[in-house]
Amino acid sequence: MDYDFFIDLVRFCWHSPVHRSELMNRDNRIKAPAAKRAAEIMKMVASAAAPPTMSEIARALSLGKSTTHNILHTLEVEGWLKRGDSGEYLLGDEFLSLFHARSGTRELVELSRPFLDEVSAEFDLSVCMGTWEGNEVLIRAVARGGGGMKVSVEPGLALPFMTPAVGRAILLALGPGERSALVKKSRLPSFTERSITDSGKYLEEVERSANRGYAVDDEEYLRGVRAVAAPLKAEGAPVGALWAVGFTHSIDELRLRATGEALVRATSLISRLAQ
The missing domain is CATH 3.30.450.40 (GAF domain)
Incomplete structure (x- = not known):
């Protein structure tokens, strides 16, 4: 999967500009922490060997449960993630359609x-x-x-x-x-x-x-x-x-x-x- 595309696409949807200057490191370029966390969550869900739960995501990314819950809820509402029968998180239909369009x-x-x-x-x-x-x-x-x-x-x-x-x-x-x-x-x-x-x-x-x-x-x-x-x-x-x-x-x-x-x-x- 194209993880750079994940990050750029998530930032775009949060209306967060990406500054490309090579004089600035990656962390300094990120102006919206929520967008960065959402991108990290998307990357984790996409690359996980098995669909992760909210607790596993929060623990792996060192995020508070309330912060994790809020970001996951937003991603789910937008169709970027969806929950399985056991509460685990998978890539959502809306995100996959965007990804496939880009890949095509x-x-x-x-x-x-x-x-x-x-x-x-x-x-x-x-x-x-x-x-x-x-x-x-x-x-x-x-x-x-x-x-x-x-x-x-x-x-x-x-x-x-x-x-x-x-x-x-x-x-x-x-x-x-x-x-x-x-x-x-x-x-x-x-x-x-x-x-x-x-x-x-x-x-x-x-x-x-x-x-x-x-x-x-x-x-x-x-x-x-x-x-x-x-x-x-x-x-x-x-x-x-x-x-x-x-x-x-x-x-x-x-x-x-x-x-x-x-x-x-x-x-x-x-x-x-x-x-």
């Missing part, structure tokens, strides 16, 4: 990396993998190929969902009705003078993208930059996209089409491997 994302990222490297090396472009997170697409991994100047892209950057190539690629994996409803309720930003801001015209471009299998951005997001993207699916549902970006002068129509087709093949294989 990480698996997709790792599965995507060799494909990013391959497409980037073949076409000498920056190639990205990102996951759809509501109104954003979060860049999870980037490959930059060989030498030469590249469009700078960094993991951790969040793009607006309606970023032309990326957003349209994800929309390709939705049904026509859901696709139309999502576009019509979304704001279509004017990133450049070439951005499509009319929902009807935007949907027409999505339809053209559907016929190709991939979406194209011709200086709609950044002047002087072209992009091509393909949808990434898990269990038939859209979860993100793979896309390649480069300077307009270095990507002609033939190269754009070949890159798009390579991304479609890559996302298809990744989706099958993730099943």
Whole structure:
């Protein structure tokens, strides 16, 4: 199990910021003792050979019984822990669903990396993998190929969902009705003078993208930059996209089409491997 994820997730739910400065040690960074204790309890329950009782948790972590009871009660109410028939504590359904969602994302990222490297090396472009997170697409991994100047892209950057190539690629994996409803309720930003801001015209471009299998951005997001993207699916549902970006002068129509087709093949294989 990913124990660092336990700790970060518990702190997040207690609204406790984690200060990453290397000049501060771990204990000094912890500003909410209750969050630290909750994280320790979660770690103990997850790693115990047998589900522990409240007394065993309190004794192992040197906590008072009332403090232990209060934290366990909160974790149980939130679905992060649950009690067995004999009063022992197990990981709860809500926590497991969050953990599995995180694990699934990480698996997709790792599965995507060799494909990013391959497409980037073949076409000498920056190639990205990102996951759809509501109104954003979060860049999870980037490959930059060989030498030469590249469009700078960094993991951790969040793009607006309606970023032309990326957003349209994800929309390709939705049904026509859901696709139309999502576009019509979304704001279509004017990133450049070439951005499509009319929902009807935007949907027409999505339809053209559907016929190709991939979406194209011709200086709609950044002047002087072209992009091509393909949808990434898990269990038939859209979860993100793979896309390649480069300077307009270095990507002609033939190269754009070949890159798009390579991304479609890559996302298809990744989706099958993730099943």
